[in-house]
Amino acid sequence: MSTAAPHALADVTASDSTLRRFLHGLPGVDAVGLEARAASLGTRSIKTTAKAYAIDLAISMVDLTTLEGADTPGKVRALGAKAVRPDPTDRTAPATAAVCVYPDMVATAKAAVAGSPVKVASVATAFPAGRAPLAVKLADVREAVAAGADEIDMVIDRGAFLAGDYLKVHDEIVAVKEACGTAARLKVIFETGELSTYDNIRRASWLGMLAGADFIKTSTGKVAVNATPANTLLMLEAVRDFRAQTGVQIGVKPAGGIRTTKDAIKFLVVVNETVGEDWLDNHWFRFGASSLLNDLLMQRQKLATGRYSGPDYVTVD
Amino acid sequence: MASAFEYAPAPESRAIVDIAPSYGLFIDGEFTEAADGRVFKTVSPASEEVLSEIAQAGEADVDRAVLAARKAFEKWSALPGAERAKYLFRIARIVQERSRELAVLETLDNGKPIKETRDADLPLVAAHFFYYAGWADKLDHAGFGANPRPLGVAGQVIPWNFPLLMLAWKIAPALATGNTVVLKPAETTPLSALFFADICRQAGLPKGVVNILPGYGDTGAALVAHPDVNKVAFTGSTAVGKEIAKTVAGSRKKLTLELGGKGANIVFDDAPIDQAVEGIVNGIFFNQGQVCCAGSRLLVQESVQDELLDSLKRRLSTLRLGDPLDKNTDIGAINSEEQLTRITSLVERGESEGAERWSPACELPSAGYWFAPTLFTNVTQAHTVARDEIFGPVLSVLTFRTPDEAVAKANNTPYGLSAGIWTEKGSRILAVANKLRAGVVWSNTFNKFDPASPFGGYKESGFGREGGRHGLEAYLDV
Numbered sequence: 140m141s142t143a144a145p146h147a148l149a150d151v152t153a154s155d156s157t158l159r160r161f162l163h164g165l166p167g168v169d170a171v172g173l174e175a176r177a178a179s180l181g182t183r184s185i186k187t188t189a190k191a192y193a194i195d196l197a198i199s200m201v202d203l204t205t206l207e208g209a210d211t212p213g214k215v216r217a218l219g220a221k222a223v224r225p226d227p228t229d230r231t232a233p234a235t236a237a238v239c240v241y242p243d244m245v246a247t248a249k250a251a252v253a254g255s256p257v258k259v260a261s262v263a264t265a266f267p268a269g270r271a272p273l274a275v276k277l278a279d280v281r282e283a284v285a286a287g288a289d290e291i292d293m294v295i296d297r298g299a300f301l302a303g304d305y306l307k308v309h310d311e312i313v314a315v316k317e318a319c320g321t322a323a324r325l326k327v328i329f330e331t332g333e334l335s336t337y338d339n340i341r342r343a344s345w346l347g348m349l350a351g352a353d354f355i356k357t358s359t360g361k362v363a364v365n366a367t368p369a370n371t372l373l374m375l376e377a378v379r380d381f382r383a384q385t386g387v388q389i390g391v392k393p394a395g396g397i398r399t400t401k402d403a404i405k406f407l408v409v410v411n412e413t414v415g416e417d418w419l420d421n422h423w424f425r426f427g428a429s430s431l432l433n434d435l436l437m438q439r440q441k442l443a444t445g446r447y448s449g450p451d452y453v454t455v456d
Numbered sequence: 457m458a459s460a461f462e463y464a465p466a467p468e469s470r471a472i473v474d475i476a477p478s479y480g481l482f483i484d485g486e487f488t489e490a491a492d493g494r495v496f497k498t499v500s501p502a503s504e505e506v507l508s509e510i511a512q513a514g515e516a517d518v519d520r521a522v523l524a525a526r527k528a529f530e531k532w533s534a535l536p537g538a539e540r541a542k543y544l545f546r547i548a549r550i551v552q553e554r555s556r557e558l559a560v561l562e563t564l565d566n567g568k569p570i571k572e573t574r575d576a577d578l579p580l581v582a583a584h585f586f587y588y589a590g591w592a593d594k595l596d597h598a599g600f601g602a603n604p605r606p607l608g609v610a611g612q613v614i615p616w617n618f619p620l621l622m623l624a625w626k627i628a629p630a631l632a633t634g635n636t637v638v639l640k641p642a643e644t645t646p647l648s649a650l651f652f653a654d655i656c657r658q659a660g661l662p663k664g665v666v667n668i669l670p671g672y673g674d675t676g677a678a679l680v681a682h683p684d685v686n687k688v689a690f691t692g693s694t695a696v697g698k699e700i701a702k703t704v705a706g707s708r709k710k711l712t713l714e715l716g717g718k719g720a721n722i723v724f725d726d727a728p729i730d731q732a733v734e735g736i737v738n739g740i741f742f743n744q745g746q747v748c749c750a751g752s753r754l755l756v757q758e759s760v761q762d763e764l765l766d767s768l769k770r771r772l773s774t775l776r777l778g779d780p781l782d783k784n785t786d787i788g789a790i791n792s793e794e795q796l797t798r799i800t801s802l803v804e805r806g807e808s809e810g811a812e813r814w815s816p817a818c819e820l821p822s823a824g825y826w827f828a829p830t831l832f833t834n835v836t837q838a839h840t841v842a843r844d845e846i847f848g849p850v851l852s853v854l855t856f857r858t859p860d861e862a863v864a865k866a867n868n869t870p871y872g873l874s875a876g877i878w879t880e881k882g883s884r885i886l887a888v889a890n891k892l893r894a895g896v897v898w899s900n901t902f903n904k905f906d907p908a909s910p911f912g913g914y915k916e917s918g919f920g921r922e923g924g925r926h927g928l929e930a931y932l933d934v
Contacts, residue, residue: 167880169900172731182571184466184783192461376730411461412774419460 146385152349155306162305162345168337168373177368183408190404194439195233197403197431198225200421202260202392204239204429206267206360212247215240217456219251226436227454229443235432236421237290241266242279245286260290260326264315267330267359269294273311280318291319292326292427294359295343297333305346312350326354326392326425332364340370344377354390360427365395368409375413388417394427400438403431463776466783468570473560475647478509481517481670482653484524485663491516496672498646501567502780502789502824510646513669518638518678521667525609525636526684528664533606533634537593544589544632546659551582554655558648562620563780565647567789567825568743570781576742580905581624584923587907588628591928595633598925600934606634607710607933608686613676613700614649615692616642616791617746617847622691623649625922627666628907633931635687638667640679642692644792646670677703685709687931691748694845694871694916712920712930714748714912716845717873720866721751721902722888724859725760727878728900733767736851739876739902741775741829744790745849748917749874751902753842755862758855765833765853772829773816790825790848799827799848806832806841811852837868845871859884863891872914876902895921 151161185193203222205214218238226232237258240248248259261283265271271279280291293315299307312327319325327347331340347355355374358365371393378389391410397403403426410418418424433453440448478495480487494512499505513521532540551558558581559573568577595604610630614622619641630637641649653668669675673696680688681703690700691714704711721739723732739751756764780788790796807813811832820826827848835842835852842852856862866875875894877885885899895913898904905911910926912918920930 166727166729169728169731169880172728172734172900176731176734182575182783183463185463186466187464189462189464196461407461416460 146387148349148385152306152309158305158309158346159303162342165341165345168341170337173337173373174369177372177409180372180408180412181368181405183405185404185408191442193404193407194400194435194442196419197400197407197426198435198439199233199236200425201235201432201435202237202239202394202425202427203235203432204360204394204427206239206241206262210241210244212244214456215244215247216251219248219257221432221454221456222257223252223255225432226439228452229440232436232439236425239292239427242283242286242288245283245288249287258289259287260292261286261288262292262294262359264293266292266294267361269296270298273314276311277314277318280315284319284323288323290324290326291315292328292356294328294330295347297330300334300339300343300346305342309346309350312347312352316351324353325351326356326390327352328356328359328394330359330362331357331370332362337370337373340373341377344374345381348377348381348387348389352389354392354425356392356394356427358395360395366393366397366406366427368405371406372409372413375410375418378418379414388423390423390425391418392425392427397426397428398430399434403435463784465779467779467781468560468563468783470560470564470781473557473564475508475561475564478511479646479650479670480511481513481521482650482666482668483517483521484667485657487653490514491520496643498565498644500564500824501644501791502821504823507564508647510650510670513640513671513675515678517669518675518682521638521669522609522611522679522682522684524664525638525667528662529606529608529636532636532662532665535634537595540631540634541589541592543659543661544585544592544628547655547661548582548585548589550655550658551578551585555579555582558620558651560781561651562648563788565645566616566619567780567791569785569788570783571785572743577618577621580907581620584621584624584628584907588632588927591629591925592632595928595932598928600929600932604633604932604934607931608635609684610635610637610687610689610931611679611682611685612637612639612689613679613692614639614641616645617743617748619645620648620652623652625691626689629922629927630687630931631665633928635931636665638669638679638685640669640671640676643670643672680704688712689920689930690714697918710930712912712922713918714920714922715916715918716847716871717748717750717913717917718753718843718845718869718871719749719751719874719876719894720753720755721876722755722856722862722866722878723757723760723764724862724877724879724881724884725757726880727760728880729760729764729767731900732764732878733771735876735878735900735902736768737771737775740851741787741849742903744787744827746791746795746847747903749896749903749911750847751874751876752846752851753866754851754853755856755865756853757862758857761855769814769816769831772831775816775829777818777826777828778821787829787849790827793825795847796825796827799846799850802841802844802846802848803830803850806835806839806850806852809839809841811835811839811841837865843869859888863888867891867893870916873917874898
C-alpha cells in the first residue's frame, strides 16, 4: 500500500528494508543528555505576564478528556459544556481545543459543543491496546468520523513495532489516515511507555510522520509512564527536523500525567525553546488531560485576584 | 529568539545577601586591615557597580598569615582525622544552609548567571567539603601507606572563574589531610572567599587554620615565594603558572598547577546530534566560556558538519543573555574589563586571519562587560583562535575526516586539560579516549564534575590532580 507520503522522503517507505534502514539510520538519542536538557528547561522561571500568557495558552490547548468505561451521555455533555466555557465566572477564559471521547460518545459530544470552536476528538483503533484486526480498527475510525469527529486519536500496533515490523505499523497508519478522509485530522499515539527507549520513540515519531500523521502523541494515559518533558522534547525535535526536510508541519500532543499548571508551563517552555512560536498554537500543540484544566483555572483566578479560591470555585465534572 | 512567549523578568532577590561596605584580611581568625592600609574595590561586572572595598594584602600581611597558619598547624595536624572531619562536615552543612546567599553573592561579584551558581557552583562546593570530610579519618587506607603526614602550610592562589568552587577544591583536601592554609582569592572576585572566612568562624574552626588574603598578583607572588610555605597550589593562567614554577624551583615546596586549556570536543557522524549540540553549548558557553577545561575547539566530522552547525546556530539563538540575577539568564557578564579586552582582541585576530565569525542576534546591556556568544567557522589548526586559550564565549569549529585525524588535531596543542567524544559507538569512545592526551575525557557529555573524580592536566595545562583519592596526594608528604 504505502502511498501516504507525497514529500521528499516518499521513497523511504517503498519497502520494509528501506524503511528499516531509514529508521535505524536516524541519529541516536543519548538518554542522559536528553533528560538533562528537559530538566534544565524545567528550571525556567515563568512569572507574571508570561505566566498569564502561558496559562491561557495551555487552557486553549487542552483536549479535555474522558475515557472511562463508566462514561455516560450526561458525563460527556458536562465535559462539552466545560470545554466551551471552562470558567463560568470569567468569560475571558478561553475555550479548550477539543473534547476527547470514545467513538460511541462522539455524537453526544458533537451536540454538546455545537456552535463553538471546540473540536471533538475520538480515540479509535481499539484504544488503548490496539489489539484488534485491522478491519475492526478501520470500522471504529469510520464510525467515529461518520458521527462527526473532527480528530481521530489512533494507537499504533506496539507489538508490530517492537517486533521490527515497521512497514505493518506504517501501512496501518496510512489506512487509518485514509479512513479519516479530509474530514478529520489524525493523531497517532505511540504509547511511549511501552516503546520504552528514546531511540524507539524517535523512530516511531518518524514512522508516524512518514505515514501521514497530522499529530504525534505520546501516550494513552492508560499505562504507568505517559507524557514526560523528555519524551515530548524528543518528539518536538522530530517534528522540527521533519519540517526542515519536507516542509510539512506536524503537531505534538503529550497526554497523560500532566496535572498541574507548573507541569503544563514546563511543557510550553520546552515547545518554545525547541520549535518556537510556530507550534505555540492549539492547531499544533495539545495537552491530553482531564484534571489539568481545573488547576489551570485555579491558577488563572489566583493571578487575576491575587488569592487562591479553592477547588469549590471551579466546576467538578 | 523573538516569540509570543516572552519570559517576564524573574530576578533572584539581592536582599538575602548583606555585603558590607568594606572587608579586611582574614588572618588568625580575625578580620584585619592590611599593614600598609591599602585597599581595592570589587565591582559587579554586570553593572560596574562598586560592591565593596577590600583590604589588599602586602608582604607584611603574607608574613603574618603564614605565621598564623604555622602556629595553627601544630595542633590542627595533631587532631585525629575524625575530629578534623567534624569541622569539614560542619562547613559543608553551613555552605548548604547559606547556599542561596552565597549563590547571589557569587553572581554579583563574578557576573555568572544565578542559574549556574545555584545549580552548579554551590552544590559542588558543598559536595567537595562532604567528600573530603569523609577522607579525613581514612587516610591510612588511601594507598599512601600508614599514617601519611601533612606537608604543613599550604599557599593557595585561585582564579576568578569559579571563586568559591576553586576555594573548595583547594581548602577541603588541604584541611582533611591536616595542613593549614593561606589562600589568595582573585582580585576581581574576593567576596565569596571572605564570606567563607565567616563560615569558618561559624563552624568554630581553630584560629589560623584558614587565612584569606585578598590581593593582586604581587600578593600571590609573595605568598608562593614565602620561605615558610611548604606547599603551593595554583589555578590560573599558564603564563603565571610558569612564573610560579620558576619561583619554587630549588625549594622543598611541593607544587601543583592547574592551568589553561584548549579542549577539543570531537563529534563523530554517528553522534546523538541533539545531545551533542547541548554538550557543545555547555562546553563553551557555560560560565561564558571562562572555564579552563572549556570545549573551545569543536572538531566535527565533515560528513555531519552542515547539519550540526545548523542545529548549533539555531540553539545559540535561544540563549538568553542579560542580568545574571535573572533566573532565566543563560549567559551572564564577562568577569572584568581586562578579560573582555582580551576576548575582543583575540576575536578580532580570528577575523583578520580569515576565520568566519558568527553570533546570534543578541542585544548587549549598555553597562558592564559583555560579549555575545560567538562561533568561528572555516578555522584551521594554524589560526590563532584554534591555538590560544580565549577564555570567553568563543567556539572555533574545525573539521576532520577520520578518527586518526580527529585525535591528531585534538592533541595538536600545548595544552591537555579536557576533551569530549560524541559517538553512539562505545568501542570508538574507548579507542579515542585512550589516544587523547587530556586529563579529563568526557564521553557524550561535557563539563561534568564530581568531587570523587580527579581533575588536572597534561603538558602546559599543569600537573597534579585535584579531587578524588588522587587529590589527597598533593597535600601529603608521600
